[in-house]
Amino acid sequence: MKRSCRFLLAWAVLVLGMAATGAMAAPRPIILATTTSTQDSGLLDVLIPMFQRKTGIMVKTIAVGSGQALAMGEKGEADVLLSHSPDAEKKFMAGGHGVHRRIVMHNDFVIVGPPADPAGIKAAGTAPEALKKLAAAAQPWFSRADNSGTHAQEKKLWKTAGFDPMGQKWYLQTGLGMGQTLNVAAEKKGYTLSDRGTYLAMKKVLGMAILCEGDPTLLNVYHVIEVNPGPFPRVNAEGATAFAEFMLSAETQEAIRVFGVEKYGSPLFFPDAGKREE
DSSP: HHHHHHHHHHHHHHHHHHHHHHHHHSOOEEEEEEEEEHHSSSSSHHHHHHHHEEEEEEEEEEEHHHHHHHHHTTTOOOOOEEEHHHHHHHHHTTTTTTEEEEEEEEEEEEEEETTTTTTGGGGOOOOHHHHHHHHTTOEEEEEOSOOHHHHHHHHHHHHHHHHOOOTTTTEEOOOOOOOHHHHHHHHTTTEEEHHHHHHHHHHHHHOOOOEEEOGGGEEEEEEEEEETTTTTTSSSHHHHHHHHHHHHHHHHHHHHHHHHHHHHHSSSSSSSTOOOOO
């Protein structure tokens, strides 16, 4: 009896030891702060499971505007960032908040609105000209107004157009992500600036049309940034590096290249890993 008890005790200790060893060996999860477009388009629904299967590292995704994602990085509240606000990203890196900033992919911005186009912006030659027409027609424009990469691009376009829309009755600020802003604009029969990926992913339910596209000023580039762990020991630098390298890998770049083709007839993003930027 005593011998049996000793055996059972030894077995229990062995099992608990194995469980503890397994728990210790499990990689730390990472926090990914990312622009809403990668979430709303459905791209992360494909990539995150791929990464988790490949590395065993669990990912907590926080989808916010690029400005908020970068702010989280500055505070050490995220391990890795996926954003599309180049000017803000360069400032982030200059401040020593990031270790590496590497290009991942691109798509473009489009101006969308009611198919009838009451502002007549489809006839405009450039995006700034389209905004001038919209202002002259005083048609409702919905701005994300959330310090996102899309919002930053919108402000650039208004500046190039030589017009400040703030305070105008037709200029409406949602303070929401891309998908929600598109829904509001569609419901109110207004116009907005969207990344092409999110628009295509939601096109069937929106009833909106692309009315301005192809202007070089509408290029939309995404980068992956590893947060500097120096000031923040809690930052998972190893996990962040693993995620960044995963995003740049040939397998992931191929997944990005084909994402959306079968469902929407065209890719939502174009892979850019390894490309030199102007």
